[in-house]
Amino acid sequence: MRAEVIGVGTELLLGQIANTNAKHISTALATIGVDVLWHTAVGDNLGRIEEAVRTATGRSEAVIITGGLGPTSDDITAEGVAAATGRSLIRDDLLAARIRGFFESRGRAMAESNLKQADLPEGATPIEAEGTAPGFYVEHDDAVIFCLPGVPWEMDAMLAKTVLPVLRERSGDAVTVSRHVLTVGVGESAVAHAIADIVDAQTNPTIAFLAGGGVARVRLTAKAPDEARAEALIQPVEAAIRDRLGDAALEPGEDSVVGVFSSLARGHNLKVAAAESLTGGLLGANLTEAEGASDFFHGSLVCYSTEAKRAVAGVDPAILDEHGAVSAECAAALAEAAARRFGADVGVATTGVAGPAEQEGHAPGTIFVGAHLRGQTEARRVQGYGNRSNMRVIALNSALDLARRMIVDSSKP
Amino acid sequence: MRAEVIGVGTELLLGQIANTNAKHISTALATIGVDVLWHTAVGDNLGRIEEAVRTATGRSEAVIITGGLGPTSDDITAEGVAAATGRSLIRDDLLAARIRGFFESRGRAMAESNLKQADLPEGATPIEAEGTAPGFYVEHDDAVIFCLPGVPWEMDAMLAKTVLPVLRERSGDAVTVSRHVLTVGVGESAVAHAIADIVDAQTNPTIAFLAGGGVARVRLTAKAPDEARAEALIQPVEAAIRDRLGDAALEPGEDSVVGVFSSLARGHNLKVAAAESLTGGLLGANLTEAEGASDFFHGSLVCYSTEAKRAVAGVDPAILDEHGAVSAECAAALAEAAARRFGADVGVATTGVAGPAEQEGHAPGTIFVGAHLRGQTEARRVQGYGNRSNMRVIALNSALDLARRMIVDSSKP
Numbered sequence: 001m002r003a004e005v006i007g008v009g010t011e012l013l014l015g016q017i018a019n020t021n022a023k024h025i026s027t028a029l030a031t032i033g034v035d036v037l038w039h040t041a042v043g044d045n046l047g048r049i050e051e052a053v054r055t056a057t058g059r060s061e062a063v064i065i066t067g068g069l070g071p072t073s074d075d076i077t078a079e080g081v082a083a084a085t086g087r088s089l090i091r092d093d094l095l096a097a098r099i100r101g102f103f104e105s106r107g108r109a110m111a112e113s114n115l116k117q118a119d120l121p122e123g124a125t126p127i128e129a130e131g132t133a134p135g136f137y138v139e140h141d142d143a144v145i146f147c148l149p150g151v152p153w154e155m156d157a158m159l160a161k162t163v164l165p166v167l168r169e170r171s172g173d174a175v176t177v178s179r180h181v182l183t184v185g186v187g188e189s190a191v192a193h194a195i196a197d198i199v200d201a202q203t204n205p206t207i208a209f210l211a212g213g214g215v216a217r218v219r220l221t222a223k224a225p226d227e228a229r230a231e232a233l234i235q236p237v238e239a240a241i242r243d244r245l246g247d248a249a250l251e252p253g254e255d256s257v258v259g260v261f262s263s264l265a266r267g268h269n270l271k272v273a274a275a276e277s278l279t280g281g282l283l284g285a286n287l288t289e290a291e292g293a294s295d296f297f298h299g300s301l302v303c304y305s306t307e308a309k310r311a312v313a314g315v316d317p318a319i320l321d322e323h324g325a326v327s328a329e330c331a332a333a334l335a336e337a338a339a340r341r342f343g344a345d346v347g348v349a350t351t352g353v354a355g356p357a358e359q360e361g362h363a364p365g366t367i368f369v370g371a372h373l374r375g376q377t378e379a380r381r382v383q384g385y386g387n388r389s390n391m392r393v394i395a396l397n398s399a400l401d402l403a404r405r406m407i408v409d410s411s412k413p
Numbered sequence: 414m415r416a417e418v419i420g421v422g423t424e425l426l427l428g429q430i431a432n433t434n435a436k437h438i439s440t441a442l443a444t445i446g447v448d449v450l451w452h453t454a455v456g457d458n459l460g461r462i463e464e465a466v467r468t469a470t471g472r473s474e475a476v477i478i479t480g481g482l483g484p485t486s487d488d489i490t491a492e493g494v495a496a497a498t499g500r501s502l503i504r505d506d507l508l509a510a511r512i513r514g515f516f517e518s519r520g521r522a523m524a525e526s527n528l529k530q531a532d533l534p535e536g537a538t539p540i541e542a543e544g545t546a547p548g549f550y551v552e553h554d555d556a557v558i559f560c561l562p563g564v565p566w567e568m569d570a571m572l573a574k575t576v577l578p579v580l581r582e583r584s585g586d587a588v589t590v591s592r593h594v595l596t597v598g599v600g601e602s603a604v605a606h607a608i609a610d611i612v613d614a615q616t617n618p619t620i621a622f623l624a625g626g627g628v629a630r631v632r633l634t635a636k637a638p639d640e641a642r643a644e645a646l647i648q649p650v651e652a653a654i655r656d657r658l659g660d661a662a663l664e665p666g667e668d669s670v671v672g673v674f675s676s677l678a679r680g681h682n683l684k685v686a687a688a689e690s691l692t693g694g695l696l697g698a699n700l701t702e703a704e705g706a707s708d709f710f711h712g713s714l715v716c717y718s719t720e721a722k723r724a725v726a727g728v729d730p731a732i733l734d735e736h737g738a739v740s741a742e743c744a745a746a747l748a749e750a751a752a753r754r755f756g757a758d759v760g761v762a763t764t765g766v767a768g769p770a771e772q773e774g775h776a777p778g779t780i781f782v783g784a785h786l787r788g789q790t791e792a793r794r795v796q797g798y799g800n801r802s803n804m805r806v807i808a809l810n811s812a813l814d815l816a817r818r819m820i821v822d823s824s825k826p
Contacts, residue, residue: 040453041435178427280706
């Protein structure tokens with residue numbers, strides 16, 4: 001089954017927001033073995049919505065459209081789908097009653113224009129609103145067209161409750177499973193070179209490279225009738241790649257450095273704290289992005305100013321005077337401070353220059369990371385590249401990788 | 414001039430990454446008055462790249478393609494452009510020499526396959542590599558096709574140095590200017606209702622609504638021959654909208670709550686610190702995303718565990734025992750602790766439940782924010798909605814908005 005995702009909304013084309021809905025939908029469809037072959041985004045323009053829908057239904061069996069289902073006059077996705085499929089719009093009485101009920105229950109007057117959200121292409125099945133906008137899906141020729149709201153969490157809920165079950169039913173039982181082999185601080189081309197012959201020999205799983213934020217990742221993607229068989233296809237190839245990469249490969253089972261580190265900390269029952277200068281809180285924000293971080297993460301001392309490194313983290317003023325805030329010594333002191341202040345087993349730290357201006361005579365990209373594990377402290381210099389945002393991600397990944405190595409080494413006999 | 418953006422890379426279609434390049438390119442093109450009408454993403458597939466390029470050149474005068482310019486066998490964007498435009502690929506000797514030189518200067522052996530990055534469609538103008546991948550642009554019929562690497566910072570640099578100057582030259586001098594009026598904690602529909610008649614009467618600037626993260630924003634976009642004339646078109650309409658929204662509208666000049674708060678803190682010469690539970694560092698990360706945050710931001714105490722709130726922030730144990738960590742009292746105490754520990758004028762704090770599970774008997778979406786300004790502390794409850802990530806963004810925006818109001822009120826006579 002081939003699928004495509006269409007985002008509707010002028011805000012996408014003006015660059016006001018990124019099309020993260022297309023990303024989430026694609027991730028979800030991959031898990032049920034549906035191939036997404038196209039993403040498209042168009043503005044709130046009837047002709048272009050119609051063209052996009054017509055093109056999509058001509059070449060794909062599943063079309064998922066997000067956005068343009070609200071009550072305002074520029075919300076015209078339903079009209080576009082109706083035009084592309086040669087249907088008229090029919091008011092759904094149940095949806096209309098729900099919309100009236102929504103306003104009544106809040107004691108608010110409803111403008112008649114709100115009822116346009118109950119106007120669906122003839123023959124469409126409504127999808128109950130998660131927030132205020134209902135969705136729908138409609139079959140056309142050999143394709144099924146889903147229309148979901150653009151608000152990410154409303155879209156997400158409808159995707160899980162309606163789109164995936166309907167598509168799974170129609171697509172048979174094939175699944176796609178992806179596994180990642182991550183390395184930190186090793187270039188993409190060095191990784192590619194090391195495993196080139198394995199890659200060339202492979203068709204299922206397919207192997208792809210992704211690089212960013214100081215991390216090179218090898219992604220293996222297998223297709224099979226069920227998850228167990230997909231895993232069985234991946235397993236020997238992943239093992240061969242890990243064998244080739246040796247110590248450079250991170251522990252399996254997670255697709256990010258944050259994930260690998262979090263899983264390792266949990267597995268070793270280690271409490272973790274951070275002290276951040278360069279990353280400004282990004283390290284803590286990343287560690288707490290997934291639920292349950294409180295199992296192992298206590299907190300972070302974000303010490304952006306030099307004075308805060310002294311006064312809040314308690315970094316020895318002699319270190320700051322002699323070596324400066326951008327130094328391995330400062331990174332080590334911050335890592336120790338994090339562990340000490342939070343009473344944690346592991347302290348992780350970042351300092352450096354994200355740019356674009358230099359600082360204390362250091363060029364942008366001068367990054368030092370530190371890690372402390374039960375009495376032992378290490379720090380290292382990392383070369384950052386790219387823009388400010390990329391530098392910060394490199395710093396957080398490198399700091400977590402340093403701590404990861406220390407945890408792994410400490411548990412070796 | 415109509416433009417479209419094509420992202421090439423199977424990782425986009427598998428949902429491994431979001432197409433942030435399309436967002437950045439669209440934002441940049443809007444500033445020079447180029448209308449982006451389509452975004453498309455396709456995988457590393459020759460037939461579909463060719464189809465996408467052919468469709469794009471048939472309906473747009475500028476086509477910007479990102480991704481697929483690397484040295485590996487799945488990097489086939491140049492082939493796709495050559496096929497779509499009926500050209501052959503010709504090796505560019507200067508580019509080839511540079512690639513050889515890159516490896517020689519690092520004392521590394523070069524695989525011959527790396528030279529494919531020097532193979533450009535006949536007649537193309539090379540764009541010098543920012544990292545390792547060169548780009549190029551080529552004219553075809555009435556369109557110009559740009560091919561840029563997928564790595565965001567490499568893409569970004571080429572966009573600024575080559576794409577924008579070339580397109581500005583071709584498109585004449587029209588510019589697009591956008592201004593935002595932000596409100597926090599006011600629903601999008603309430604804002605829309607309050608200014609409906611102004612919106613209906615407007616064509617240039619156009620007016621759009623965007624909502625997310627607890628923020629409703631009105632965007633005014635004007636097109637004119639130059640920036641001054643675009644500003645002159647926006648000014649009276651923005652003034653009318655601000656007049657209508659009154660106190661609910663944030664201070665002008667910035668397009669985010671973080672931006673408005675940062676500008677206000679700088680303007681009042683206030684030093685700022687934070688204490689974060691719910692946001693886990695995201696507040697600090699957001700305040701330090703732009704360069705120069707060290708002007709006003711000292712740091713943040715990320716106290717994720719209850720013990721850290723006591724031991725690191727020094728929150729009175731009686732508050733935690735009586736009211737719990739999810740309480741207005743705790744938010745207030747955290748805000749005071751932030752100001753005290755960092756010696757700052759302003760303390761900003763978040764606590765609450767991001768979910769999906771409940772905590773201490775509080776449902777997800779129970780958010781408390783606190784702010785302290787020179788001896789005065791306030792805290793309020795905010796209702797979060799959406800997923801975990803959205804809850805955290807609502808918390809950080811609401812906390813900064815509370816501090817913003819206190820700063821504004823304190824400077825009134």
